[in-house]
Amino acid sequence: MNIPSSPSASLATQMSEAAAAAAGQQQYPAGTLYLVATPIGNLSDITLRAIHLLSLVDAVACEDTRVSAQLLRWLGLHKPLVALHQHNEQSAAQGLIDRLRNGERIAYVSDAGTPAVSDPGAVLVAAARSAGIRVLPLPGASSTVTAVSVAGDTQAQGFRFAGFLPTKAAERRTAAAALISQPHSVVLFEAPHRIRDVLDLLAELAPDQRLTICRELTKQFETVHTARCAELPAWMQADAQRERGEFVLVLHAAPPQDDGGELPAEAQRQLRVLMRELPLKQAVSLAAELSGSPRNALYQQALAWKSEADEAQG
Helix, strand or coil: CCCCCCCCHHHHHHHHHHHHHHHCCCCCCCCEEEEECECCCCHHHCCHHHHHHHHHCCEEEECCHHHHHHHHHHCCCCCCEEECCCCCHHHHHHHHHHHHHCCCCEEEECCCECCCCCCCCHHHHHHHHHCCCEEEEECCCCHHHHHHHHHCCCCCCCEEEEEECCCCHHHHHHHHHHHCCCCCEEEEEECCCCHHHHHHHHHHHCCCCEEEEEECCCCCCCEEEEEEHHHHHHHHHCCHHHHCCCEEEEECCCCCCCCCCCCCHHHHHHHHHHHHHCCHHHHHHHHHHHHCCCHHHHHHHHHHHHHHHHHHHC
């Protein structure tokens, strides 16, 4: 999250007063852990309730003290900060539990968005609940929900959050293959240095499914683009600027198949013959061309047969 220079003291006071007026009537019990969502890019997306709660707490646990210090400074707040990130979450959680038992109010924030969704926080929440400590969420910005809302996937039966695909190519292929042809949207995160590889993979595995690319959500140069997976590698390569920033991808639900999901017997026969002679992806491509059956369905069938064969050999 890019945080501009601090506002004037008068503006910070006005924000604090507005937050207290809007959220001050609610009770904020002591000895409670508060999960506070912070903006994912646009600082003005912070809620009045979050501002008020942050003014009340005894300490703020955070993913990166430098990022959170800037946020608090912008809000005109000064609070003790405690680092809790993926490398120290277990040990840091215990110290926070002790403070909560002593009646302190403690907020946990990640660098951007809702804590414990891809970001750290889940270990702390579990430890607090195990210790009998109350945990309360303050909803706010979420890149996952933001991306799903703008994807416009009318066929989806809900959505699944999958986060980052594995970094190793073979593991990434296996994970991606398990996500395609689903009746729900699938939300993925991706870094700029891997975005081309992921788009190439999805273009190969699910060329006819639609994908919504959300880049730099809520920021000045945000981009939202939806197209068939087969079209997206070329779209990305057409402008080098499109590869910059952080990405949220929404793989749309697979369209329903006219055959009810069952491949015709002739298509299955052709696929089996081709698989005996060719690598899997080539066999699937040729079977789709010869039979006219959906490539996604053929690919899933080929994976199922391959898995059965591997188990038999094992």
